[in-house]
Amino acid sequence: MSTSADFSELPGRLIVVEGIDGSGKSTQLDLLHKWLRSEGYVTVFTEWNSSPIVRDTTKRGKRKQLLTPMSFSLVHAADFASRTHEQILPALQAGVIVLADRYVYTAFARDAARGVNRKWVRDLYSFAPPPNLALYFHVSLDESIRRIAAARAEIKFYEAGMDLGLSDDVHESFRLFQGRILDEYEALCEEYDITRIDASESLVNQQVLVRKLVEPLLEGMPKREITNVPAHIQTGYAALAAGGGL
Numbered sequence: 001m002s003t004s005a006d007f008s009e010l011p012g013r014l015i016v017v018e019g020i021d022g023s024g025k026s027t028q029l030d031l032l033h034k035w036l037r038s039e040g041y042v043t044v045f046t047e048w049n050s051s052p053i054v055r056d057t058t059k060r061g062k063r064k065q066l067l068t069p070m071s072f073s074l075v076h077a078a079d080f081a082s083r084t085h086e087q088i089l090p091a092l093q094a095g096v097i098v099l100a101d102r103y104v105y106t107a108f109a110r111d112a113a114r115g116v117n118r119k120w121v122r123d124l125y126s127f128a129p130p131p132n133l134a135l136y137f138h139v140s141l142d143e144s145i146r147r148i149a150a151a152r153a154e155i156k157f158y159e160a161g162m163d164l165g166l167s168d169d170v171h172e173s174f175r176l177f178q179g180r181i182l183d184e185y186e187a188l189c190e191e192y193d194i195t196r197i198d199a200s201e202s203l204v205n206q207q208v209l210v211r212k213l214v215e216p217l218l219e220g221m222p223k224r225e226i227t228n229v230p231a232h233i234q235t236g237y238a239a240l241a242a243g244g245g246l
Contacts, residue, residue, distance in 0.1 A: 013092075024199050028197075043096065107124075144182075161178075
């Protein structure tokens, strides 16, 4: 990943959340998003695997079970590159707070869990601006599985790592694959400046801590309309506002 000096002049703030499935990171980011909006800050939200350029390709590959670990990695990198250059960087250049539900660390963890070379993946994402704050919501594997089982009727093929041949049983494969990802995340917290949050704490306690960590980043951030936002980003603001996202 690029060094912070490469993007030191960007006036915006980039805050990202990470964690295995069932960690509750998306809920915490949503609560943070709503709080920042209520305080008058301009925010942009982005999530993993959401670029319209590659979304259909990804869905088709998953549906037909055509994706190898390497092609899976490349498709997600293409998605991330599209969102970085079309959404994340312009927003940061305009002085906006960007909230990312998953960032490069998701690729680092998942791709490595699928056996892709770790250094290769890091080099692949070297264009990414480093976050001002990265939060990792840690939850035990057993708790993750319990939450997923309670929330979903079924576990999807790639979500369970069934492409890796870990087990013929989807639930056992999910446990083994998520365990690999959990191990990678723990190592990433040591390698990068990622703040670990105990996701077994109450929602309120977690959110209090999240806001405490975010507050220092808000110093000097405007609480008004920013006039130098590029046209395509302004269009995104309008769409978000119409949907209650701003």
